[in-house]
Amino acid sequence: MAKVAFIGLGVMGYPMAGHLKAKGGHDVTVWNRTGAKAEKWASEHGGAKADTPREAATGCDFVFMCVGNDDDVRSVVYGEDGVLAGLETGATLVDNTTASAELARELDAAAREKGVKFIDAPVSGGQAGAENGALTVMCGGEEADFETAKPVIEAYAKMVGLMGPAGSGQLTKMMNQICIAGLVQGLSEAIAFGQKSGLDIEKVVSVISKGAAGSWQMENRHKTMNEGHYDHGFAVEWMRKDLGICLAEARRNGAKLPVTALVDQFYADVEAMGGKRWDTSSLLALLNRN
Incomplete structure (x- = not known):
């Protein structure tokens, strides 16, 4: 058992912190910008809540963070009330935020x-x-530090891998999002094509999902896409944040991402339709709009 803090109790952080307590058996203290959510978590899981990130981190072996973006991370890490002010020598800081x-x-x-x-x-x-x-957790850091943190991370993971030095986890996540953007656009176009052709989408997917075209997106999103339901899943605005990080990194390293840039613009159009919080599979709604 380790003494652990979790900073940020959004749709991802709330259950992740819960697994650290219930499955990992760790002594968990949480902090959230909205204190009522931290109180609710502590009541449900039998952990503790702190009034500041520094208080949460004090005396901890591990501190986990899962917040919104680069600026949000800096706001909870630095300053007299920040995580670093509370951490002691030898502790480990793990950032689960998708950031740069x-x-x-x-x-x-x-x-x-x-x-x-x-x-x-x-x-x-x-x-x-x-x-x-x-x-799936994509990590960047020193190998010895990773091996220390891995057993704790495994409380909320099915796969934990070290990709390289600091920053490599974030670069791997960028590759992940680049792949998803292209897959969802391709799946959206295929379903739109099938609908226009009068095909039974369920029957088609039951066949092609078992071949080379198969993907997680196809298996898990084709049904709701075909029905025009998007009020669930990973929000368009979050995907646009992630793709923005990908495109900014590509400008730095010289990589060409023409399809990613195009899909990002399609998502901007979905946002303009009122789909800011729709699932990323709502690219189909853009193709089917009148």
Whole structure:
């Protein structure tokens, strides 16, 4: 059992912190910007809540963070009430936020200056993966630090891998989102094509999903897409944040992402339709609009 803090109790962080307590058996303290949610979590899971990130981190072996973006991470890490102010030498800071690789390297340097270990560890698997404790976790950091953190991370994960030095986890998550963007657009076009052709989409997918065209998106999203239901899953606005990170990194490293840039613009059009909080599979709604 370790003494653990979890910073950020959104749709991902809330169940992840719960698995650290229930499945991992750790002593968990939580902090959330909205204190009522931290109180609710502590009541449900029998853990503790703190009034500041620093208070949550004080005396902890591991601190996990899952917040919105680079600026949100900095706001809970730095300053007199920040996580780093509470962490002691030898502790480990794990950032599950999907953020930039640049930020990961910055946090790694800041942590090591204080004698703290750092792992960037963005996740994939969505809300369902978080609730089921079955996330894929892509890590960046030193191998020895990773091996120390891995058994704790496994409380909310089905796969945990070290991709390289600090920032490598975030770069891997970018690749993940680039793949998803292309897959969802291709699936949307295929379903739109099938609908126009008068095909039974369920029958078609039952066949093609078992071949080379098969994907998680096809297996898990084709039914709701065909029915025009998008009020669930990973929100368009979150995907646009992630794709923005991908495109910014591509400008730095010289990679060409023409399809990713195009799909990002399609998502902007979905937002303009009022679909900011729709699932990413709502690209089909754009194709089917009158």
